[in-house]
Amino acid sequence: xxxxxxxxxxxxxxxxxxxxxxxxxxxxxxxxxxxxxxxxxxxxxxxxxxxxxxxxxxxxxxxxxxxxxxxxxxxxxxxxxxxxxxxxxx
Amino acid sequence: xxxxxxxxxxxxxxxxxxxxxxxxxxxxxxxxxxxxxxxxxxxxxxxxxxxxxxxxxxxxxxxxxxxxxxxxxxxxxxxxxxxxxxxxxxxxxxxxxxxxxxxxxxxxxxxxxxxxxxxxxxxxxxxxxxxxxxxxxxxxxxxxxxxxxxxxxxxxxxxxxxxxxxxxxxxxxxxxxxxxxxxxxxxxxxxxxxxxxxxxxxxxxxxxxxxxxxxxxxxxxxxxxxxxxxxxxxxxxxxxxxxxxxxxxxxxxxxxxxxxxxxxxxxxxxxxxxxxxxxxxxxxxxxxxxxxxxxxxxxxxxxxxxxxxxxxxxxxxxxxxxxxxxxxxxxxxxxxxxxxxxxxxxxxxxxxxxxxxxxxxxxxxxxxxxxxxxxxxxxxxxxxxxxxxxxxxxxxxxxxxxxxxxxxxxxxxxxxxxxxxxxxxxxxxxxxxxxxxxxxxxxxxxxxxxxxxxxxxxxxxxxxxxxxxxxxxxxxxxxxxxxxxxxxxxxxxxxxxxxxxxxxxxxxxxxxxxxxxxxxxxxxxxxxxxxxxxxxxxxxxxxxxxxxxxxxxxxxxxxxxxxxxxxxxxxxxxxxxxxxxxxxxxxxxxxxxxxxxxxxxxxxxxxxxxxxxxxxxxxxxxxxxxxxxxxxxxxxxxxxxxxxxxxxxxxxxxxxxxxxx
Numbered sequence: 001x002x003x004x005x006x007x008x009x010x011x012x013x014x015x016x017x018x019x020x021x022x023x024x025x026x027x028x029x030x031x032x033x034x035x036x037x038x039x040x041x042x043x044x045x046x047x048x049x050x051x052x053x054x055x056x057x058x059x060x061x062x063x064x065x066x067x068x069x070x071x072x073x074x075x076x077x078x079x080x081x082x083x084x085x086x087x088x089x090x
Numbered sequence: 091x092x093x094x095x096x097x098x099x100x101x102x103x104x105x106x107x108x109x110x111x112x113x114x115x116x117x118x119x120x121x122x123x124x125x126x127x128x129x130x131x132x133x134x135x136x137x138x139x140x141x142x143x144x145x146x147x148x149x150x151x152x153x154x155x156x157x158x159x160x161x162x163x164x165x166x167x168x169x170x171x172x173x174x175x176x177x178x179x180x181x182x183x184x185x186x187x188x189x190x191x192x193x194x195x196x197x198x199x200x201x202x203x204x205x206x207x208x209x210x211x212x213x214x215x216x217x218x219x220x221x222x223x224x225x226x227x228x229x230x231x232x233x234x235x236x237x238x239x240x241x242x243x244x245x246x247x248x249x250x251x252x253x254x255x256x257x258x259x260x261x262x263x264x265x266x267x268x269x270x271x272x273x274x275x276x277x278x279x280x281x282x283x284x285x286x287x288x289x290x291x292x293x294x295x296x297x298x299x300x301x302x303x304x305x306x307x308x309x310x311x312x313x314x315x316x317x318x319x320x321x322x323x324x325x326x327x328x329x330x331x332x333x334x335x336x337x338x339x340x341x342x343x344x345x346x347x348x349x350x351x352x353x354x355x356x357x358x359x360x361x362x363x364x365x366x367x368x369x370x371x372x373x374x375x376x377x378x379x380x381x382x383x384x385x386x387x388x389x390x391x392x393x394x395x396x397x398x399x400x401x402x403x404x405x406x407x408x409x410x411x412x413x414x415x416x417x418x419x420x421x422x423x424x425x426x427x428x429x430x431x432x433x434x435x436x437x438x439x440x441x442x443x444x445x446x447x448x449x450x451x452x453x454x455x456x457x458x459x460x461x462x463x464x465x466x467x468x469x470x471x472x473x474x475x476x477x478x479x480x481x482x483x484x485x486x487x488x489x490x491x492x493x494x495x496x497x498x499x500x501x502x503x504x505x506x507x508x509x510x511x512x513x514x515x516x517x518x519x520x521x522x523x524x525x526x527x528x529x530x531x532x533x534x535x536x537x538x539x540x541x542x543x544x545x546x547x548x549x550x551x552x553x554x555x556x557x558x559x560x561x562x563x564x565x566x567x568x569x570x571x572x573x574x575x576x577x578x579x580x581x582x583x584x585x586x587x588x589x590x591x592x593x594x595x596x597x598x599x600x601x602x603x604x605x606x607x608x609x610x611x612x613x614x615x616x617x618x619x620x621x622x623x624x625x626x627x628x629x630x631x632x633x634x635x636x637x638x639x640x641x642x643x644x645x646x647x648x649x650x651x652x653x654x655x656x657x658x659x660x661x662x663x664x665x666x667x668x669x670x671x672x673x674x675x676x677x678x679x680x681x682x683x684x685x686x687x688x689x690x691x692x693x694x695x696x697x698x699x700x701x702x703x704x705x706x707x708x709x710x711x712x713x714x715x716x717x718x719x720x721x722x723x724x725x726x727x728x729x730x731x732x733x734x735x736x737x738x739x740x741x742x743x744x745x746x747x748x749x750x751x
Contacts, residue, residue, distance in 0.1 A: 001336070002330045009570045014363075014462045016573040018355060026337055027346065029183040034333060037187070040154060041329065044570075071572040072476060081324070 001026065003086060006043055010075050010083050025028050035073070043079035046071070093141045094247055095131070097161055097192070099174030099185050100147035103204040105129075105178055107234040108144040110246065116142075126160045134147035135244050143170065149184065151191040153299045165197055168284060171251045172198045174243065179216060179231075182340060189225060190332040193258045195288045200247045201229040204515035207236070213347040221343040226256040227524060258287060260335045262328055269294060269324075272466060276310045294324045324727035355575040359459065363573075368463030372422035374608045375456070376543065379447040381536030384527075387443030395439055396679065399432040421622055422611055425670055427559070430607035433669025433681055434599050434662045437521040442592050444520065448485075449587040453579035462571055471551055472558035477510070481550060483512030486591070488710040492717055493517075502562040509719060510556060512706035512731055515543050517591065518598075518661035522701045525665055526694045529685040542702050549734065599662070608657055610670060623671050643700060643736065644743035658705050690697070692751045696743040703735030 004024055009015055017028040024031070038044040075083070096111075108116070112131025119128045129144040145164055152269040153159055165173060177185040177191055192717050201222075208479040209216065222229040226247050232239035261267060273290035281303065282289050292300040293314065304310050358510055362371050403424060410420045451457060464478040464616035474552025484491025493509040515523075523542055527535045613629040620626040625634055625648055636655060640646045653667035665681075672684035689697065705711075705728050715724035 001333050002326060003582050012570070013465065014573055014576065016355065016359070018575060027183060027340070029181055029335060030333070030340075033184040033187065035332070036149075036184075037329060040150070040152075041326070056684070071574070073570040073572070075570070 002034055002038060004080070005031065006038055006075070006079055007083060007086065009073065010079070038079070042076055043082060045074045045076050061066070091139050091141050092171040092251055093143060095143045095145055095164060095168070095170035095173045096176060097145045097165070097173055097188070098147060099149055099188060102147070102176045102178040102185060103234045104147055104176040105144060107174070107202060107204065107232065108142060108353070110234050110237050110240050112142050128464075133244065135248055140248070142158065143168070148188065150188060150293075151195070157751070159299065159435060165192070168647045170197070172200060172247050172365040174200050174247055176202045176204050177205050180212055180214065181423045181448070182216070182344060183336060186336040186339065187332060190260060190335055192226070193227075193256055193260070195285065196255050196258065197252065198250050198255045199227045200243065200250050201225070201227055202232045202234070202239070202243050203229050204232045204234050206231045206239075209231045213678055215345040217343045221339065224339045224342060226259060235392065242623045259540050260331055262291075262331045266294065266324060266327060273313060275309065276313060291328060295328050296325050302440050311448050358576060359573060361364075362456070362459050363462055365466070368459075369467065372460050372463055373544070375451065377536065377540045380539040380543075381452070383440055383444040383539070384535035387440035396436045399428065399436055403432065405430040418615065425623070426607050426611035427604070429609070429669045430666035431599050431603055432519050433665045434603055435523050435596070438592060438595065440524055441517060441520055441595060442588055445517070446584060447587045449584040450579045453577070453583050455576050456575045458571060458573050462573065462581050462600050465571075466697070467551070471555045473506060473551070474498055474500065477507040477554065480507045481510055481514050481547065484511045484516060487518070487707055488512050488514060489713045491715045492710060493637065495717070502558070505562050505718070506554050508714060510554045510728060512710055512727060513546045513550040513553070513703060515546045515702055516661065517595070518707065519701060521665040521744055522660055523698060525668065525681060525685060526689070526698055528682045530691045530694045542698060545699070547700055602660045603662050603666055606659050607666050607670065610656060614670065622721050629671070639736070642744065643696045643739040645689065645697045645700075647688060647711055649688070650697060654700065657701065658708060658716070660707050661701070664701060693745060696739040699742055700735045700739040703731055703738060705732045
């Protein structure tokens with residue numbers, strides 16, 4: 001399941017937990033947990049889409065935190081190596 | 091005294107359960123050698139006392155964090171007689187991963203399936219018998235916060251102390267099962283025999299702590315060297331098998347309500363993220379927002395604040411006249427404060443309306459789709475898709491926009507995103523646009539505003555492409571973005587967000603803009619004896635000195651020049667200065683009328699392009715310096731947008747003049 005999710009994320013460039021869940025026949029909570037696990041194992045890295053929540057601007061009129069910050073992931077070198085290895089196997 | 095350990099994920103209600111079990115009989119210390127808190131307490135049941143140990147909340151029993159190591163070390167070395175695994179019933183998928191590791195450890199476990207009331211509310215149906223049979227451990231449903239199920243849990247935990255530990259029924263696949271069996275054989279007769287199952291798995295997972303522990307076992311060391319190349323695969327496979335096991339258990343024991351919204355989200359996404367329709371839809375949505383901003387912000391609410399400021403100006407003027415205040419003070423209050431700061435404040439209804447609609451867009455989850463559809467364009471231009479996210483942030487303010495580029499790891503991607511961010515039209519520029527729109531393009535307000543935002547994006551993309559081909563060559567890295575399900579916007583969120591922005595705007599008008607206005611007022615009355623706000627004043631002389639630069643762009647007056655100069659301190663200052671020097675203390679309609687007298691529609695367009703693109707404000711320049719740690723890039727971001735804005739406004743004015751506009 002972990003490899004499938006990693007491959008799906010890498011190929012699509014975008015993801016919704018619902019779609020991945022449907023494709024892999026698992027629940028959304030499970031997708032979320034598997035992504036968290038891939039982050040813990042350093043196959044993925046999570047970024048804050050908008051760091052405005054963390055770093056307040058000191059001189060601007062409209063510097064508040066986003067209401068709904070975007071969640072962004074990057075496939076790490078370790079993740080890319082795994083994907084390439086799987087590709088070669090197939 | 092028998093020991094009962096509590097283990098569970100963070101936020102599973104473990105500490106609430108600990109409090110429910112121990113009451114006031116608890117004390118807090120630290121685990122030896124680490125700063126992790128250790129909580130212990132006493133429980134009396136059937137005339138016997140039990141020592142309850144609350145282990146740190148953790149998702150796993152690996153060696154990734156201090157909490158994980160403390161928890162698993164206690165289970166291995168602290169010899170608890172039974173472990174109560176607190177599982178959040180509303181998020182079983184996540185919580186059972188820890189349970190699988192407890193099963194691997196061969197420890198006696200009782201599951202407290204906590205927060206059952208919330209699970210019921212969410213219509214999650216859990217078959218406790220099936221769950222218990224598949225995991226091979228007793229399960230008690232609890233609501234720790236209401237002390238429900240606590241007595242049964244204690245009873246079950248105490249009974250489990252005298253029972254056999256559960257058998258780990260997870261299969262890790264043929265190859266790994268064989269490998270585990272081999273390693274287990276090597277551990278027979280050693281000091282680690284009791285935990286041979288767990289150690290075998292951890293060794294294959296590449297757990298450094300465990301590998302260090304078994305260094306004296308030569309046979310095992312040799313075995314590890316033999317399988318070294320497969321270590322990474324084994325780790326992933328073991329974790330994967332645990333999840334497969336959890337998934338299988340859940341499929342058989344848990345029923346959740348259908349998430350119909352998912353289908354709606356999918357259907358909407360098929361259209362709004364479509365390769366061909368995505369960008370036009372994004373453009374239409376933005377256009378509609380700008381139109382609504384004018385209809386509601388200007389037509390419905392526009393006069394309210396302007397009326398207040400006008401009344402305030404009349405009141406102040408009458409008061410100052412009545413008390414015979416010196417001319418200088420009257421000039422400062424009426425022309426400086428009311429004319430300058432007031433000229434900025436009158437636009438609050440429009441700003442409120444714009445951010446109300448942008449807030450709705452953000453809260454529904456659409457902004458993630460906008461970033462996604464723009465990703466294709468960005469990649470085609472050799473830019474990183476994440477660049478557009480920092481650009482969206484820049485629509486609010488360029489300072490956090492520049493900061494948002496931190497998420498780009500590749501230096502090339504980051505520098506490009508950082509250098510093009512000031513072209514994003516920030517909220518502070520809106521009052522400038524609105525003055526000129528009201529003066530010349532009132533019936534086409536929405537389309538003009540939309541065009542300015544679009545022009546900012548276009549120039550940013552073109553400059554990004556140029557930078558990626560010249561200053562920062564190289565491949566862009568890959569990123570993945572979550573598309574959250576659409577949801578109805580929460581009015582509370584949207585209004586709070588809108589108010590935060592308006593409040594910041596007001597604060598800024600009262601501080602930075604006030605300071606700039608005061609300084610410019612001083613410059614406008616000196617040297618003493620000259621007509622205030624005249625060309626002979628220091629302000630007039632500075633403007634006159636700069637003005638020739640802007641002559642080819644059609645707005646080479648000292649007043650327009652000095653307003654642009656002040657705009658480098660803060661963009662709103664452009665309007666404040668225009669209010670002071672043109673309207674002489676008048677704001678709103680008076681300023682609009684004064685602008686109509688000195689600008690033409692063509693010079694207005696040229697001036698708007700300049701204000702959109704020229705040198706960013708001082709706070710943005712300082713942030714670029716801070717982020718790049720380079721004066722060179724700070725100087726670059728000060729100069730190059732000025733040149734771009736200046737050249738484009740000259741082209742627009744000259745071509746427009748040739749065409750007879």
